[in-house]
Amino acid sequence: MxxxxxxxxxxxxxxxxxxxxxxxxxxxxxxxxxxxxxxxxxxxxxxxxxxxxxxxxxxxxxxxxxxxxxxxxxxxxxxxxSRFVPKVMTILGNREAATRNLCRPVQINRTEFSCYDDKNIANRVLFGEDQCSCSCHSMVLYHIPCAHMIASLATTRCSHEPLVSDFYTICSYKNTYSGSFHGIPDITW
Ligand SMILES: [Zn+2]
Structure with a gap:
């Protein structure tokens, strides 16, 4: 434009x-x-x-x-x-809290839900074997389930934590910073 x-x-x-x-x-x-x-x-x-x-x-x-x-x-x-880093736990906590402002998601079939948000927009939530998604695209962007996915899973008493990417675990974080450095030699070394 x-x-x-x-x-x-x-x-x-x-x-x-x-x-x-x-x-x-x-x-x-x-x-x-x-x-x-x-x-x-x-x-x-x-x-x-x-x-x-x-x-x-x-x-x-x-x-x-x-x-x-x-x-x-x-x-x-x-x-x-938790097995996730604190920042991700905060994000998850905020999203869990946000589910309280949502209507109860409607289950369409075994793997599909429709979840209305506070602006009355219907979000399509899919739980596939290989990939889970929501039409708000939050899952694709951040690899952390959105409030719509959390609310949908809650209706079936399933945990949303398995959907959080392993990249956000403390173990991954530790591995990211596990490399070691060495002093820079000067001309006398
Ligand atoms: Zn969503």
Missing amino acids: VDQRAYNWLMARDVEKWTLLYDGGARYGTMTTNASESFNGVLKRARGLPIQELVSTTYYHCIALFLKRGEDALRWENDAV
């Missing part, structure tokens, strides 16, 4: 590569944008430094981040509150 030429240029590209909705759940946009913004935040402080200092500052910042997050993962593991 803003620029027809930009629209034509984008639509000539493979939509799977640049839209969250059609990337099949890979979330390229979110992953690359978040990572680059995070590093931009680090580089902002180091930008004025000479190149060698800039590289070592970035490197040691990465090490500090890996150490802190590795320790966080160990602490969560010892606390044994």
Whole structure:
């Protein structure tokens, strides 16, 4: 709507590569944008430094981040509150709370539900053997069940936790930050 030429240029590209909705759940946009913004935040402080200092500052910042997050993962593991990281538990808690504002979902058949939200929009919830989805697309985007899916499963007394991606487990988080670093040798090493 803003620029027809930009629209034509984008639509000539493979939509799977640049839209969250059609990337099949890979979330390229979110992953690359978040990572680059995070590093931009680090580089902002180091930008004025000479190149060698800039590289070592970035490197040691990465090490500090890996150490802190590795320790966080160990602490969560010892606390044994949940198999998911705290941030995901908060998201799930908010979605569970949001189910209270929904009408009771209507079961259409063994694997399909219709769930009206607070704006009176019907969301189509499907529980397939290989893939579960909701027409609100939240599941595809975030790999965490939406309130419609949670409410639908609750009517059959089934847990929604198996639908949360394993990427959000404390175990995955720990593995992400399990890599080890080494000191940068100088000319005397
Ligand atoms: Zn939904």
